[in-house]
Amino acid sequence: MNIFIFGLVNSVILALMASGFALVYGVSRLANFAHGALYILVGFATWLFLNRVGVNYIGSIILSIIAVSVLGGVIYRFLLIRVKGMPASEIIASLAIGIAIMELFRWRGFISEAYMLPPFVNGSVSIAGVMIDWQRLIIIGVGLAIMLLLWLFTHHTKVGLSLRAIAQDKHASMMSGIEPDRTAVISLAMGSALSGIAAVVILPLGNITVETGYMVLTNAIAVCIIGGLGSWAGVFAGAFLLGFAEILTAAFIGPQWQMVVVLLFIILTLILKPSGLLGKQKELEERV
Amino acid sequence: MKKSALIDLIGIKMLFILLILLFACVLSPALSFSQPIVLGVPISRGYPDGVDAERGITLAVEEINAAGGVNVGGAKRPFKVEISDTRDLEAGVPVAEALLATERLIIEQKANFIVGGPIRSEAALAAMDVVSKHKTVSILSAGVLSPAYSKRVEENYDKYKYCFRTTGSVVPMIGGTLKTFESIKAKKGFDKAYIMVQDVAHARAAGNLLKEGLEKQGWKVLALEIYPTGTTDFSVGLSKAKDSKAQILIPWFDMPEVSILMKQWFDMKIPALPIGYIHALQDEGTWKATDGKVAYAVVLYAKAGSVATKAIPMSEGFVPNHKKKFGVEPRSEWTSTSYTVVYILKDAIERAKSLNPDTIIPALEKTDMMGTYGRVKFDPKNHQIIENGDPKETAVGMWAQWIDGKRTIVFPDKIATKSLEMPPWMK
Secondary structure, three states, rough: OOOHHHHHHHHHHHHHHHHHHHHHHHHHOOOOOOOOOOHHHHHHHHHHHHHHHOOHHHHHHHHHHHHHHHHHHHHHHHHHHOOOHHHHHHHHHHHHHHHHHHHHHHHOOOOOOOOOOOOOOOOEEEOHHHHHEEEHHHHHHHHHHHHHHHHHHHHHHHHHHHHHHHHHOOOHHHHOOOOOHOOOHHHHHHHHHHHHHHHHHHHHHHHOOHHHHHHHHHHHHHHHHHHHHOEHHHHHHHHHHHHHHHHHHHHHHHHHEEEEEEEEHHHHHHHHOOOOOOOOOOOOHHOO | OOOOHHHHHHHHHHHHHHHHHHHHHHHHHOOOOOOOOEEEEEEEOOOOHHHHHHHHHHHHHHHHHOOOEEEEEEEEEEEEEEEEEOOOOOOOOOOHHHHHHHHHHHHHOOOOOEEEOOOHHHHHHHHHHHHHHHEEEOOOOOOOOOOOOHHHHHHOOHOOOOOEEEEOOOOHHHHHHHHHHHHHHHHOOOOOOEEEOOOHHHHHHHHHHHHHHHHHHHOEEEEEEOOOOOOOOEEEEEHHHOOOOOOEEEEEEEEOOOHHHEEEEEHHHOOEEEEEHHHOOOOHHHHHHOOOOOOOOEEEEOOOOOOOOOOEEEHHHHHHHHHHHHHOOOOHHHHHHHHHHHHHHHHHHHOOOOOHHHHHHHHHHHEEEEEEEEOOOOOOOOOOOOOOOOOOOEEEEEEEEOOOOOOEEEEEEOOOOOOOOOOOOHO
């Protein structure tokens, strides 16, 4: 039961970390390497609003997510748009932006272990004899809710449908009057907001550090490679595969082998199915 | 007025001004133009350990300068701090960066001494050659727990005689730790331990030494688990510790994510007391940041001084002065060691009456003074600080337990201010 519960938590955490990255790539074919930086930006911004400005916790979270969402859109509109269509330049530019954001925090002295966000609800509960804190249960709830909302958004709203249309066939959707740069701005803004939501629910488990940004980016890439870049269902498959693999490795082999298992999965995926578990490039309806 | 008379008048005025300045300098050393003693501080400024060391050095230098400076053979000279960012704690930054930063301090900033870092063992070991090449005395006061440092000095004294270390070495540190566990066994009757260490060299070495030492003491070591740096979930290990009826958890981590371990331990109500080297929990702000979930955790500080104790008088002045200047109590042990290192140097310079390494080295070897962590003495063979005894005789580490939002010293017994407490779910 331990393994099931904590495996589920670990998987949802990975899915949340990767969801913003996957959404942006799925829609705009842009690998946003600033993803991890936006994640910690929300963490630090929430901390600052809460502890320095005096805004309440919910207000701080909302303000931070809105701010990072706007920033995501601005990053595309004024920076990434200039290197659009050049994948290597897109990666270099977004990585540079990410490093600049993260190292800015380090430079300004955000390096103490005391930068932490409080959990939404304190305390723990026993489920089938396994003690688990409320924050982890909230993560599961938020993760599942996000997935459901995203499905509804991309299948039942005009903007969501336009995002899927661009992802499926850019030229055909342009002929239908959908503006690709506008949808890319929306996808960056939404992807950034998703990284922000992931940050505010996951960061209360530990503390906010600059290194967390690099770790989140690495995890997001690992999940997307295994699950399949551009595939929304693949994100879940990758996250659950890695999440349970890590927990099972810790339980039966040893926690020091967790990273080895992750790398092994990446290597095997790249050898056996380079597009990822569900990254079926031709089955466009799977995307977004 | 004639031209010659005007020149005389200006000359007399200038003479008066010079005389006034001369008197001012004699009467007030603070105004003197004596050349400062430059302390080169190579540290990783982007990490808490570097900031902690910088704060300790800055505070001590300000205190010493305010009191008139250092008496070098009758002349009062102030300390001047030059800091260079080594970035040695940052992942992926090559050791060469730290070496360049250290050498820059010696060549460009004309540092008379190197104090503080580099902090990472690999960088500090490599920097031994740099400081020795330039015949610049260096006293490490942050990080670097590798036994290799003092071993190199002992094996090649003539080459590395310029290198001193006050931070400690993992071997005596484990010795002190084992004494603490012996005391816990005797007082609480515990005999089942669960070791969880970070996957870095010093922690793995500590884990193996602890396992071996504890088993010799009659403990049953249920597991020695190694966690990769950056691990964010410890639930499986904690569940295993609970199921195997462990009574103490021994975490040995210097990564910030270890706060997750403590929060999970608290939330899962694991009936095993965490007691170990949990670097991220040393900070005074940890209680508030974790909503008190560090309660009952016992944290090792490689050197005492971050919490004031009557048993070490210098700590009673240092802690409030630090809080006054920086708004917080000293965070990690490296603030205490870096504060004391400046006083160690002042003491040695004043006894040597010179800045010459040939006279400073023997003076440092004969150091015998009280610091913020007990008596400071170096082993003259390997330039390692002597530790783990009575604070009146040697340097000591400290075990602080988080109780009611404060860090209270519970071990070693000679400096303890309270006895060990158990969490309610273990009573």
